[in-house]
Amino acid sequence: MAEAHGAADHRRELLACLSGRVVELGAGTGLNFAYYPAAVTEVVAVEPENHLRGRAREAATHSPVPVRVVPGVADAIPLEAGSCDAAVASLVLCSVADQDAALAELFRVLCPNGELRFYEHVEADDRRLASLQRAVDLVWPSVAGGCHTGRDTVAAIRSAGFTVDTCRSFDFRPCALAAPTAPHVLGTARRPPR
Numbered sequence: 001m002a003e004a005h006g007a008a009d010h011r012r013e014l015l016a017c018l019s020g021r022v023v024e025l026g027a028g029t030g031l032n033f034a035y036y037p038a039a040v041t042e043v044v045a046v047e048p049e050n051h052l053r054g055r056a057r058e059a060a061t062h063s064p065v066p067v068r069v070v071p072g073v074a075d076a077i078p079l080e081a082g083s084c085d086a087a088v089a090s091l092v093l094c095s096v097a098d099q100d101a102a103l104a105e106l107f108r109v110l111c112p113n114g115e116l117r118f119y120e121h122v123e124a125d126d127r128r129l130a131s132l133q134r135a136v137d138l139v140w141p142s143v144a145g146g147c148h149t150g151r152d153t154v155a156a157i158r159s160a161g162f163t164v165d166t167c168r169s170f171d172f173r174p175c176a177l178a179a180p181t182a183p184h185v186l187g188t189a190r191r192p193p194r
Helices: 003-015 050-060 099-109 127-136 153-159 176-181
Strands: 020-025 040-046 067-070 084-090 110-121 163-171 183-190
Touching: 003 084, 003 110, 003 183, 020 099, 050 067, 084 099, 099 110, 099 153, 110 153, 127 176, 153 163, 153 183
Parallel strands: 020 040, 020 084, 040 067, 084 110
Antiparallel strands: 110 183, 163 183
């Protein structure tokens, strides 16, 4: 449903002009795979959950670029340091157990000047919605796969050592139940050179 209401366009924007070797954290069912541009030489898609990993492997067979789906978790990405030109975090940093550890791992596997592309729902600027998010987060993570509705993900990206180059904030509500997760960001950050 979200794809038809704009999420597919967000994915296209997120992945536009990527090139080289890319690590995608928490690939889920592989919804991003169809949107990787031809200049991407390989996507290493890390997914911890068996069922989702199986669906991602099926999606990889239809991808326009080579995709290798591997088991792994956010705080221990199974790749060598500095081995990726880019990293993608797409609606996953809300649900990792330790956001700081996940971002440290993405920083580790990126080469100097490597790019992080992020598309996430985040903490609301509006005080009332932020209060709703805090209240919802008392229950939401236990019923929504660990998802937290109101993390300050952009601040966490900066704290991990990345330089944020672009960041577009917008509301995205594909249905009425999505109100707590409506505030979104889509942007790029870079691992500074050594």
